[in-house]
Amino acid sequence: MNKRKQIVLSVTLILAAALVVGLYGRMTGQQETAGGMEGHVHGAAAGGSDRAPVHLNAEEARRIGVTYAAAELKHLERAVRTVAVVGYDETRVVNVNPKIDGWIERLYVDFTGAQVRAGEPLLEVYSPALVSAQEELILARTLVEETADRPESRAAVSARQLLESARRRLSYWDIPADQIAQLESSGEPRKTLLLRAPASGIVIEKNAFEGTRIAPGMNVYRIADLSRVWVEGDVFEKDLSLVELGQAAAVRLEAYPGETFHGSVTYVYPTVSLEARTGRIRVELDNPDLRLRPGMYAEIEVNVPAVRPTLVVPRTAVFGTGERMIVFVREADGMLSPREVTPGLPVGREIEILAGLQPGEVVVSSASFLVDAEANLGSAMQSMPGMEMGEPTAPPQQMEHAGHDAEAH
Numbered sequence: 001m002n003k004r005k006q007i008v009l010s011v012t013l014i015l016a017a018a019l020v021v022g023l024y025g026r027m028t029g030q031q032e033t034a035g036g037m038e039g040h041v042h043g044a045a046a047g048g049s050d051r052a053p054v055h056l057n058a059e060e061a062r063r064i065g066v067t068y069a070a071a072e073l074k075h076l077e078r079a080v081r082t083v084a085v086v087g088y089d090e091t092r093v094v095n096v097n098p099k100i101d102g103w104i105e106r107l108y109v110d111f112t113g114a115q116v117r118a119g120e121p122l123l124e125v126y127s128p129a130l131v132s133a134q135e136e137l138i139l140a141r142t143l144v145e146e147t148a149d150r151p152e153s154r155a156a157v158s159a160r161q162l163l164e165s166a167r168r169r170l171s172y173w174d175i176p177a178d179q180i181a182q183l184e185s186s187g188e189p190r191k192t193l194l195l196r197a198p199a200s201g202i203v204i205e206k207n208a209f210e211g212t213r214i215a216p217g218m219n220v221y222r223i224a225d226l227s228r229v230w231v232e233g234d235v236f237e238k239d240l241s242l243v244e245l246g247q248a249a250a251v252r253l254e255a256y257p258g259e260t261f262h263g264s265v266t267y268v269y270p271t272v273s274l275e276a277r278t279g280r281i282r283v284e285l286d287n288p289d290l291r292l293r294p295g296m297y298a299e300i301e302v303n304v305p306a307v308r309p310t311l312v313v314p315r316t317a318v319f320g321t322g323e324r325m326i327v328f329v330r331e332a333d334g335m336l337s338p339r340e341v342t343p344g345l346p347v348g349r350e351i352e353i354l355a356g357l358q359p360g361e362v363v364v365s366s367a368s369f370l371v372d373a374e375a376n377l378g379s380a381m382q383s384m385p386g387m388e389m390g391e392p393t394a395p396p397q398q399m400e401h402a403g404h405d406a407e408a409h
Contacts, residue, residue: 053331053335053336053337053338054328054335054336055334055335055336056334056336057334065366066364066366067364067365067366068330068362068363068364068365069313069314069317069362069363069365070360070361070362070363071311071312071313071353071357071358071359071360071361071362071363072311072312072359072360073309073310073311073312073359074306074309074310074312074350075306075308075309075310076306076310076312076347076350076352077303077304077305077306077347078242078303078304078306078345078347079301079302079303079304080235080239080242080243080300080301080302080304081299081300081301081302082233082234082235082236082281082299082300083233083234083297083298083299083300084231084232084233084251084283084297084298084299084300085231085232085233085295085296085297085298086229086230086231086253086292086293086294086295086296086297086298087229087230087231087232087294087295088204088224088226088229088230088294089224089225089226089228089229089230089284090230092199092201092224092225092226092227092228093201093204093222093223093224093225094198094199094201094222094223094224095219095221095222096122096195096197096198096219096220096221096222096223097216097217097218097219097220098125098173098174098195098214098215098216098218098220099172099173099174099216100125100127100129100130100173100214100216101127101128101129101213101214101215101216102125102126102127102128102129102130102213102214103125103126103127103211103212103213103214104123104124104125104208104209104210104211104212104213104214105123105124105125105126105191105192105210106123106124106192106210107122107123107208107209107210108120108121108122108123108124109122109123109197109203109206109221110206110208111203111206112203112204112205112206113202113203113204114202114203115201115202115203116197116200116201116202116203116223117197117200118196118197118198118199118200119176119196119197120196120197121194121195121196121197122194122195122196122197122208122220122221123194123195123208123220124192124193124194124195125192125193125194125195125214126191126192127193129173130170130173130175130193131189131191133166133169133170133173134170134183134189134190134193135189136162136166136169137163137166137167137170137180137183137184138183138184138187138188138189139162140159140162140163140165140166141163141184141187142187143155143158143159143162143163144156144159144160144163146159147159167180174195174196174198175193175194176194176196179193179194197221197223198223199223199225200223200225201223201224201225201226202223202224202225202226203221203222203223204222204223204224204294205219205221205222206220206221206222207219207220207221208220208221224294226287226290226292226293226294227286227287227288227290228284228285228286228287229284229285229287229292229294230282230283230284231251231263231282231283231284231285231292231298231300232280232281232282232283233280233281233283233298233299233300234273234276234278234279234280234281235278235279235280235281236277236278237272237277237278237279238345239345240268240272240279242302242304242345243265243268243281243302243304244265244268245265245266245267245268246264246265247264247265247302247303247304248262248263248264248302248303249262249263249264249265249283249300249301249302250262250300250301250302250303251263251283251285251298251299251300251301252298252299252301253292253296253297253298253299254296254297254298255296256291261285261292262285263283263284263285263286264283264284265281265282265283265302266282266283266284267281267282268280268281268282269281269282281300281302283300310344310352311352311353311354311357311358311359312347312350312351312352312353313327313350313351313353313357313363313365314349314350314351314365314366315346315349315350315351316365316366317351317363317364317365318341318343318351318353324340325340325341325342325343326338326339326340326341327339327341327356327357327363327364328363328364329357329361329362329363330362330363330364336364339356339357340356341353341354341355341356341357342354342355342356
């Protein structure tokens with residue numbers, strides 16, 4: 001009896017060993033197959049062009065936070081906003097520079113920021129050239145008076161021409177006409193002559209001091225008329241197409257909270273910054289009380305009215321794959337199908353769709369990245385060859401039956 005049990009036990013052990021060897025070999029083959037399929041999946045992912053439709057029931061959609069929204073036609077009121085800085089109106093800035101060599105004998109406007117009116121005296125200049133020109137003027141005037149009794153004579157004509165030449169020379173040197181008339185009437189040259197302000201405004205730059213030597217072309221003063229100012233700001237490249245000349249603009253300044261200044265877009269610069277990818281726009285504002293000061297920070301808002309209705313979806317519904325823009329559309333059978341779209345400009349929480357969708361179609365508006373991950377997984381699984389893992393192994397009950405049968409023998 002003991003011998004028989006030993007024989008049965010030996011047979012059982014042999015069968016068990018054979019089963020273990022077989023299971024080990026099958027598991028090793030499955031791992032190799034899985035490794036090959038993994039390499040295949042990576043190759044498919046590198047292409048990244050196909051996504052399988054995804055089916056989610058209501059409970060699954062709720063659990064991962066999927067919501068839906070319908071594509072609809074809307075009149076989008078766009079607004080372009082940008083930070084800006086108040087600056088001078090460059091067409092109202094003038095430089096005061098002498099056209100003669102000389103020295104400043106007296107300053108009438110002696111500090112930066114002074115307000116001047118056109119024609120007011122700025123400084124008195126001594127110049128040897130001016131003194132010579134005065135003497136020529138007085139001499140020509142004397143000759144004209146001496147030949148007044150024979151106006152048709154050659155001497156009289158030459159005297160008149162000399163007088164006109166002397167007057168022009170002084171006027172070209174910016175000597176006022178009233179001073180020239182005083183010189184002719186007095187008959188005495190003056191050591192210094194006045195230079196007057198060519199325009200009204202604020203002195204924004206001063207390089208003049210009493211005793212300073214001046215030369216032709218030297219900027220002695222710079223005067224800016226601040227009754228009108230420029231407000232300039234940089235607009236992102238994607239918004240430049242929305243800004244046009246003549247559009248109404250609202251300007252708000254940190255210095256005057258709660259107050260809005262109204263103007264219009266007067267210029268859109270024809271260049272774009274390579275570093276910031278922005279273009280500059282200009283808004284002109286009247287400034288009669290000089291409250292707007294160059295250098296102030298401001299904000300420009302340009303409202304762009306909608307010309308026609310456009311198709312929009314939530315911005316969260318559209319995401320990029322690196323090569324294209326995609327939304328997931330809910331079909332009639334509940335499947336979520338990926339579809340390529342052509343997006344337009346974003347406005348608030350919505351984005352314009354130029355192509356790829358029709359009004360009324362329902363898209364995934366949140367958790368799109370989770371749906372996309374599921375679609376990628378499904379596409380990868382469908383592209384795997386040899387998904388069959390072979391015949392299933394024998395369950396433990398069959399092993400027990402095999403042992404009993406051997407014992408019965």
